Amino acid sequence: MPGSDSAFLWFGIVPILLLLIVLSGYRFRQERRQGEMLELQKREIETLKQTVGALCSSAVGVDKRVNRLERQGRDLEERQENIEQSGQQGEPPYSDAIRMVHAGAGSEQLVSELGISRDAADLIIMIHGMKRGGT
Numbered sequence: 001m002p003g004s005d006s007a008f009l010w011f012g013i014v015p016i017l018l019l020l021i022v023l024s025g026y027r028f029r030q031e032r033r034q035g036e037m038l039e040l041q042k043r044e045i046e047t048l049k050q051t052v053g054a055l056c057s058s059a060v061g062v063d064k065r066v067n068r069l070e071r072q073g074r075d076l077e078e079r080q081e082n083i084e085q086s087g088q089q090g091e092p093p094y095s096d097a098i099r100m101v102h103a104g105a106g107s108e109q110l111v112s113e114l115g116i117s118r119d120a121a122d123l124i125i126m127i128h129g130m131k132r133g134g135t
Helices: 002-088 094-102 107-114 118-134
Strands: none
Touching: 094 107, 094 118, 107 118
């Protein structure tokens, strides 16, 4: 029965060996694809880390600018309040003087009616009188 052993070998073991070779090749290709995908994901994760880092740095800069603008806003509010309080405490009424200059008042009239200094009246006329004369 030497022929039956050879037939068993060709019809039994050889197909199994061929199947194992095909499965090994398929498994090798799968592992290679998984390795490529893993490398791609690692690169994408690194890119995302860098992007998040840049966004965080940018957010810190924006936060500093917002804080600076808030401080400036508070300073401006405080200055505005001081100006308003000064106006209520009898400071020279420059807005009235400007309005009068636009209406044609001279420095003598500003000094006598508003009680501002002659130099201040001349300066207001020089600055705001030009606008009236130029228009």
